[in-house]
Amino acid sequence: MDMSFTPEEIAFREEVRQWLQEAMPAAIRRKADNGGVFERAETAEWHKILYQKGWIAPNWPKECGGTGWDVTRRFIFGEELVRANAPELSPFGLGMVGPLLIQYGTDEQKQRFLPKILSGDEVWCQGYSEPNAGSDLASLQLRADKDGDDYILNGQKTWTTYAQYADWIFLLCRTGFEGRKQEGITFLLADIRNTEGITVNPFLTTGGTLAFAETWFQDARVPQRNRVGPENGGWTMAKALLGHERTLIGGVAESGRWIAFAKRIARGTKVGTGSLFDDPTFRRRTARLEMRHRAVTMANYRTLAAAQLGRAPGAESSILKIVGTETQQAATELAMDAMGHDALGWLDSAPEALPEHERGVASQFNYLRAATIYGGSNEIQRNIINKAILRLPNA
Amino acid sequence: MNFDLSEEQQMIVDAVAKFVANDSPVERFRKLRDTERGWEAPMWERMGEYGWLGVAFPEAQGGFSGRFVDMALILEQLGRGLVPEPYIPSVVLAGGLISRFGTAEQVERYLAPMIEGQASLALAYAERQSRYNLSDCLTRATKSGGAYTLDGEKVWVLNGHAADSIVVAARTSGEQLDAEGLTLFVVDADARGLTRTLVKGMDGQRTALLRFDAVEVDAERVLGDEGRGLEPLEWAIDRGAAAACAEGLGEIQELFERTVAYLKERQQFGVPIGSFQALQHRAADMFIETELCRSTAILAAIQVDSEDPAERKADVSAAKVQLSRGGWFVQASSIQLFGGIGVTDEQDEGLFFKRLRVLNGLFGDADHHVDRFHRLPRFEAELRASD
Numbered sequence: 001m002d003m004s005f006t007p008e009e010i011a012f013r014e015e016v017r018q019w020l021q022e023a024m025p026a027a028i029r030r031k032a033d034n035g036g037v038f039e040r041a042e043t044a045e046w047h048k049i050l051y052q053k054g055w056i057a058p059n060w061p062k063e064c065g066g067t068g069w070d071v072t073r074r075f076i077f078g079e080e081l082v083r084a085n086a087p088e089l090s091p092f093g094l095g096m097v098g099p100l101l102i103q104y105g106t107d108e109q110k111q112r113f114l115p116k117i118l119s120g121d122e123v124w125c126q127g128y129s130e131p132n133a134g135s136d137l138a139s140l141q142l143r144a145d146k147d148g149d150d151y152i153l154n155g156q157k158t159w160t161t162y163a164q165y166a167d168w169i170f171l172l173c174r175t176g177f178e179g180r181k182q183e184g185i186t187f188l189l190a191d192i193r194n195t196e197g198i199t200v201n202p203f204l205t206t207g208g209t210l211a212f213a214e215t216w217f218q219d220a221r222v223p224q225r226n227r228v229g230p231e232n233g234g235w236t237m238a239k240a241l242l243g244h245e246r247t248l249i250g251g252v253a254e255s256g257r258w259i260a261f262a263k264r265i266a267r268g269t270k271v272g273t274g275s276l277f278d279d280p281t282f283r284r285r286t287a288r289l290e291m292r293h294r295a296v297t298m299a300n301y302r303t304l305a306a307a308q309l310g311r312a313p314g315a316e317s318s319i320l321k322i323v324g325t326e327t328q329q330a331a332t333e334l335a336m337d338a339m340g341h342d343a344l345g346w347l348d349s350a351p352e353a354l355p356e357h358e359r360g361v362a363s364q365f366n367y368l369r370a371a372t373i374y375g376g377s378n379e380i381q382r383n384i385i386n387k388a389i390l391r392l393p394n395a
Numbered sequence: 396m397n398f399d400l401s402e403e404q405q406m407i408v409d410a411v412a413k414f415v416a417n418d419s420p421v422e423r424f425r426k427l428r429d430t431e432r433g434w435e436a437p438m439w440e441r442m443g444e445y446g447w448l449g450v451a452f453p454e455a456q457g458g459f460s461g462r463f464v465d466m467a468l469i470l471e472q473l474g475r476g477l478v479p480e481p482y483i484p485s486v487v488l489a490g491g492l493i494s495r496f497g498t499a500e501q502v503e504r505y506l507a508p509m510i511e512g513q514a515s516l517a518l519a520y521a522e523r524q525s526r527y528n529l530s531d532c533l534t535r536a537t538k539s540g541g542a543y544t545l546d547g548e549k550v551w552v553l554n555g556h557a558a559d560s561i562v563v564a565a566r567t568s569g570e571q572l573d574a575e576g577l578t579l580f581v582v583d584a585d586a587r588g589l590t591r592t593l594v595k596g597m598d599g600q601r602t603a604l605l606r607f608d609a610v611e612v613d614a615e616r617v618l619g620d621e622g623r624g625l626e627p628l629e630w631a632i633d634r635g636a637a638a639a640c641a642e643g644l645g646e647i648q649e650l651f652e653r654t655v656a657y658l659k660e661r662q663q664f665g666v667p668i669g670s671f672q673a674l675q676h677r678a679a680d681m682f683i684e685t686e687l688c689r690s691t692a693i694l695a696a697i698q699v700d701s702e703d704p705a706e707r708k709a710d711v712s713a714a715k716v717q718l719s720r721g722g723w724f725v726q727a728s729s730i731q732l733f734g735g736i737g738v739t740d741e742q743d744e745g746l747f748f749k750r751l752r753v754l755n756g757l758f759g760d761a762d763h764h765v766d767r768f769h770r771l772p773r774f775e776a777e778l779r780a781s782d
Contacts, residue, residue, distance in 0.1 A: 286769065306398075323687065
């Protein structure tokens with residue numbers, strides 16, 4: 001039992017930290033330090049910088065353009081990105097469809113899609129949920145009918161996050177209408193920009209951002225060669241991808257950043273002749289959250305160490321999703337409360353009234369209510385624990 | 396980073412688990428809780444023969460040069476059977492102090508027989524007014540010539556009723572709350588002027604109320620430096636807290652498993668009650684808190700060996716809070732899900748519940764550790780992602 005890093009790993013951390021210090025453009029750094037919300041162009045710029053360095057896809061195998069780092073180095077790299085407040089890259093290509101294609105794609109598909117995911121020249125979005133298929137994802141109804149070399153798609157996807165910026169969408173559609181509903185699902189890749197019959201409608205989140213979108217399909221033709229895996233075999237892939245997603249979206253490192261940010265806000269919040277950070281009630285609440293965060297971080301370490309030994313994250317990753325996102329929300333709640341009256345403000349409040357570093361807090365606080373919902377709601381995660389680990393009987 | 400057990404560690408865990416299953420299941424504790432002593436000397440001797448009492452002490456002292464983690468693994472298994480032998484007070488607290496701060500003579504005299512299971516030890520530090528403040532000490536040690544005279548009272552001394560020797564914190568200088576001026580002494584249980592009153596605990600274990608009336612202690616029984624006893628005491632109590640997290644983990648795991656089994660077996664409305672989603676989600680939350688208790692117990696067991704007191708304190712406090720809050724959720728939920736029979740003395744779950752509640756309050760409760768955590772200098776610093 002050992003939780004220390006080797007001298008080589010410590011040296012690696014230093015190297016990463018120093019590079020991040022030098023490589024991050026001044027404008028991005030300034031925004032990062034003030035908790036700002038990044039523009040699309042800024043995220044794209046940062047993507048290119050990582051790509052040119054060769055550090056864009058630490059989780060991919062080396063032969064596909066990954067870094068060849070072991071799990072610990074990947075973890076250190078991830079921690080340093082968060083520590084530097086680097087813009088978060090879109091997970092849909094690098095974190096989701098990329099690894100899926102590496103595992104299940106044909107050689108032709110890999111050659112066609114992987115290089116442009118790495119370079120950032122093609123941006124992806126996810127087409128899973130539908131208005132009537134949320135937690136009950138397998139009930140999805142977007143239908144795909146075979147016609148010559150194509151499928152013809154009709155129906156609707158929703159929560160296609162940032163679909164308005166995407167070039168491609170990976171989606172689940174229904175090709176089989178008999179038997180178990182899980183058995184008639186197929187995984188397809190569609191050119192969302194250039195396919196006639198696909199329409200994207202972005203809509204506002206409560207965070208005031210256009211993160212959400214719905215995507216409509218009306219007689220949209222998708223070539224059969226863009227199918228990943230066998231027809232009616234998409235559910236296996238959907239599950240593989242969701243399991244992977246759970247370990248990504250717990251936001252463990254981000255929560256640490258939020259707690260630190262809440263402290264910074266408290267230091268700047270005047271109370272009488274001192275600051276909120278001197279207030280014992282605030283300090284105890286922050287301490288409780290910080291300790292909870294240490295517990296989740298340690299759980300994350302354990303998952304990581306197991307992965308290092310080649311054990312895949314199983315249903316235990318549900319723990320990280322549940323507690324990770326709950327901690328993340330609690331941290332945003334702490335930051336909001338720390339702001340006091342400033343928490344009345346919004347993205348467009350007059351700058352005289354709201355300091356720059358507090359400007360994005362309310363937006364994030366609102367948007368991150370989604371954290372306990374997306375990627376399989378935390379209630380669904382509890383069902384997964386019950387079914388896969390506790391093996392409790394069905395109702 | 397690697398949290399897998401070594402081959403040797405796995406062997407110890409298997410051996411202790413087998414011992415608990417065969418020789419010390421909960422029924423044994425059930426019988427012992429009605430006896431005056433509360434635990435059995437022959438069993439303690441066997442634990443000594445197996446080497447379990449010396450795992451973490453240096454070889455030169457008769458131990459096996461292991462780390463705290465090795466003791467934690469043993470404690471977790473002992474917890475699963477509610478084994479009442481005084482591992483925490485004797486090995487972790489007093490044994491740890493004598494091993495680290497004792498002279499060669501003290502080690503020879505007090506530690507060696509304890510490692511062999513021939514004797515047991517205790518640590519007397521708490522007083523009626525002290526709550527969890529370790530520097531709050533009214534017991535006085537007055538020096539005259541080559542000896543000290545101890546006067547005062549210590550409460551809730553774990554294993555104080557049966558220990559052969561007791562490490563006692565007393566004030567050699569300063570006022571009640573001063574950090575300076577505390578000194579540790581090793582006092583023989585049969586010292587003249589020492590009165591021991593047996594005090595039974597809620598958990599069925601035994602403690603003692605110790606009264607010191609002009610107890611004479613030779614100068615060579617001073618443990619560590621005179622007047623500088625607070626740091627060693629803090630060190631020992633942190634190890635006690637980490638040990639409580641380790642033993643508590645065994646009890647929480649046991650309660651969790653028993654509860655899940657009961658949910659599958661107990662029928663109401665014609666179906667197993669584990670098929671109801673309200674109960675399923677509570678069970679999932681119990682699983683989560685149990686796993687977080689495991690994570691933080693490991694964290695504390697590793698970090699309690701850290702030479703940096705700030706590191707040690709932060710992680711021990713985080714673990715103790717998880718035990719006392721997350722662990723509490725598991726123990727309370729377990730009773731709730733068992734329903735009425737969970738509150739009967741006949742059912743073992745109540746025994747685990749009581750022991751856990753005692754551990755929750757020992758070595759600082761959750762509020763105490765939250766308070767301590769935000770007073771650490773590191774709380775002021777920006778939280779780094781690598782922390």
